[in-house]
Structure formats: C-alpha cells, structure tokens
Amino acid sequence: MIERYSRPEMVSIWSAQSKFKIWFEIEAYACDALAELGVIPAEAAKTIRDKAGDIDFDVARIDEIEAVTKHDVIAFLTHLAEIVGPDSRFVHQGMTSSDVLDTCFNVQLTKAADLLLADLDKLLAALKTRAMEHKNTITIGRSHAIHAEPTTFGLKLAQAYAEFERCKKRLINAREEIATCAISGAVGTFANIDPRIEEHVAKAMGLAVEPISTQVIPRDRHAMFFATLGVIASSVERLSIEIRHLQRTEVLEVEEYFSPGQKGSSAMPHKRNPILTENLTGLARMIRSYALPAMENVALWHERDISHSSVERMIGPDSTITLDFALGRLTGVIEKLLVYPDNMMKNMNKFKGLVHSQRVLLALTQAGVSREDSYRLVQRNAMRVWEEGKDFLEELLADEDVLAALSEKEIRDKFDLTYHTKHVDTIFKRVFG
Numbered sequence: 001m002i003e004r005y006s007r008p009e010m011v012s013i014w015s016a017q018s019k020f021k022i023w024f025e026i027e028a029y030a031c032d033a034l035a036e037l038g039v040i041p042a043e044a045a046k047t048i049r050d051k052a053g054d055i056d057f058d059v060a061r062i063d064e065i066e067a068v069t070k071h072d073v074i075a076f077l078t079h080l081a082e083i084v085g086p087d088s089r090f091v092h093q094g095m096t097s098s099d100v101l102d103t104c105f106n107v108q109l110t111k112a113a114d115l116l117l118a119d120l121d122k123l124l125a126a127l128k129t130r131a132m133e134h135k136n137t138i139t140i141g142r143s144h145a146i147h148a149e150p151t152t153f154g155l156k157l158a159q160a161y162a163e164f165e166r167c168k169k170r171l172i173n174a175r176e177e178i179a180t181c182a183i184s185g186a187v188g189t190f191a192n193i194d195p196r197i198e199e200h201v202a203k204a205m206g207l208a209v210e211p212i213s214t215q216v217i218p219r220d221r222h223a224m225f226f227a228t229l230g231v232i233a234s235s236v237e238r239l240s241i242e243i244r245h246l247q248r249t250e251v252l253e254v255e256e257y258f259s260p261g262q263k264g265s266s267a268m269p270h271k272r273n274p275i276l277t278e279n280l281t282g283l284a285r286m287i288r289s290y291a292l293p294a295m296e297n298v299a300l301w302h303e304r305d306i307s308h309s310s311v312e313r314m315i316g317p318d319s320t321i322t323l324d325f326a327l328g329r330l331t332g333v334i335e336k337l338l339v340y341p342d343n344m345m346k347n348m349n350k351f352k353g354l355v356h357s358q359r360v361l362l363a364l365t366q367a368g369v370s371r372e373d374s375y376r377l378v379q380r381n382a383m384r385v386w387e388e389g390k391d392f393l394e395e396l397l398a399d400e401d402v403l404a405a406l407s408e409k410e411i412r413d414k415f416d417l418t419y420h421t422k423h424v425d426t427i428f429k430r431v432f433g
Helices: 008-014 017-034 043-054 059-067 072-084 086-090 098-135 152-178 195-204 220-247 275-289 289-298 307-336 341-348 354-366 371-388 392-397 408-413 417-421 424-432
Strands: 137-142 146-152
Touching: 008 307, 017 059, 017 072, 017 098, 017 195, 043 072, 059 072, 059 408, 059 424, 072 098, 072 289, 086 275, 098 220, 098 307, 098 424, 137 341, 137 417, 146 152, 146 195, 146 341, 146 417, 152 424, 220 275, 220 289, 220 307, 220 341, 275 289, 275 307, 289 307, 307 341, 354 371, 354 408, 371 392, 392 408, 408 424
Parallel strands: none
Antiparallel strands: 137 146
C-alpha cells in the first residue's frame, strides 16, 4: 500500500522481516514439539531457537537465494540453515510450504484484525461522545435527499454508532474464523508429521487447529474475512457521504474541520472542501474491491494450486492497511466535526412548515375524514408552499375544508417540533444501553 494511506503499526505486520520472524516461530515451535515426541534431538531444537530466535533475518540474502530457487520458503530455509548450521536438517520435518505460508498468513490477519478492532473502539467512542452532545439538536431528516420529517443530529450519529457496533461484532467473528493453523503436510494427511505437532504450534501461536485441510487452509475462511472488511468499508462510506451532503454550501449543517493555513483550491481561495470524507469514499471503493478476488480464491484445483497466492500477497496488506487508515481518518473527522444547529433550524424552516404535513394528515383521519380526502386536503395546501412560496400553517388555517374538521388550536398544535423528539431517550437507551 502507498505510504500516503498507511500507518506504521499496521504496515509492520506485513513487512518482510515480520513475515520471516513468524515463519521461524512456526518452524521453531514445530521443532519443539518434534523434540518432545523424540523425533528430533532436544539439543537440536534448542540450538535452532538459540541461534535464530532473536536475530533479524537478512531479507536481501533471502531474495538473492529465491532468485535462484524460485521458491520463497526454500530460500528462507536455506538462509536459516546458514545461520543455524548442521542442526538445520531437522527444520521443516514432514511439513509442506503451505503449512508455513497459510499459518503465517492467518497470524498476520489476526494481528491486523486486532488493530482494526482497536480502531473501531476509538471510532465508537467518538461517535458516542458526539451523539450525546447532539442528542436533542433538531435537524431535518431527509428521504430521497428531500426534506421528510424532523429528527436530531444525535440520532444520525447514534445510527452510525449502532452500525459500527455491528461491524465490530462481524470482525470479531471473522477474526475467530480466520485464526486457524494447519501443520498437516503434503495434501493434509499428516502422513509425515504427527497431528500433535499441529496442536502444539496452534496453541503456541494463539490459533485453533484447522479441523481438516487439503494442502492449504480452506479459503472460504479468507473470503469471509475480506468480505467483512468490505462491509466495514461500506459503513465508512455511508457516514462519509452523509457528512459530504451535509457540508454542501446550500446545506452547511456540518463541516469538516478546516485547519489554520489549510487551502481548499489552487484556483479559488474561498473553498473549504470535504476532502477527508471524499477520500474515505475512494478508499472504501478499494477495500470492497479486494473482497471479490478473495471469493474467487475459494475454488482451487484439487488439493491445492497457487492461484490464490499472488492475490493474497496484495489483498492481505492492502485491505487491512487501507481500512486501518480509513477508520483512523473517520474517527478524526467525527472528533473535530463542526456542527451548525442554527443552519439546521434555518433549513428546517425553508419550506415554511411542510415538515408537519403527516401530523395534519393523521389528525384529519382521526377527526373522521377519509384517508384519501385527508391526503388531498393536505397535499393541495402543501403544493402552494412548493409552487408559490406560501406558509403551510397559514394555508391550512385559510382552508375551510380543513377547518371543518380541525380547530385552529388543533392545527397549530401539529406544528410543535418537540413532538418528533419525544422518543429520543428510548432510542438512545436501545443503542447505548
């Protein structure tokens, strides 16, 4: 992933040095277990860990060997032999490359998931803080991007909180599903390695034993993992688009923080653009795009092919690094978001009371007017507001057919904004407990 959209802690999980250290741990734990079973000398297992356990592997040297062998695991094992010496002949006993590659990949994905879960916790905390702050800040709710009925800005943020809480639960499940280990040898039969080796390595690395592998860990697990990242990215985009719409000049109910010295346009000095949330929309598109190749990786030839390998070398780091960056950026946007309640109320009143049309409709039906006639009476007055700029309340009070069913006081009562916020506490209790 490019540096612009990367954060160091997540990047480090996918570095070559981190990968080779995980490869070594897998091999070393396997040697420990082999020694316990008496398959290899205990002194050899100790020598392997003592000589290679605390060093940085020479990535350039491994690349040099791979240029000849055309095999990354063999290149690593050759370099390890250079470090360990004669006892290296006991490394990789009964194992196949996928035992190392797949177990390592799942370790990396679980580590990445842990960082992403921490990111989600920070985002959830920011959303909760701002939701509580604006719990009763009345704003217009929109459907089809058109004024519908009043809501509160706190409810908008509470909805996002609930959505990302679901995202967190999905990621916890995806992490559990991906956290498996396979040390089962060629085609997964354990012909040359005892299943107890797998159990030992899995426990040591905080993984579950893969119940049955072919020569690889089944890729449906990975498909679910990357699909989950795609869903989280879609939630990031949904909230980002909401902020972008609310920042439009004609709306301006919220705005991304614009720092001192920041510039919005090379040509127009007045511009203050929603660049962060626009960027998040773009990043979400990329993260979602990684889900499809992960699903296509599920179908491999027979017990194994390597068509999935090149895909995963890209989508593993790119999707997790990008989502980590996106969640951090969105958290910052929410924490610093500028909110303009006066503009919210100004927009609410732009069409002079139309947002109360349903209350009047319902009042007419309750007064004995048929729903069809009630709808007709309310709509004809509403259209005068749309087309002639009239005041909805004044039009209703001048309509004899409406007054035949409702008193002036009953009509005016239907224009009380607080009516729409009476259940906010109930909703907040459902969301936040």
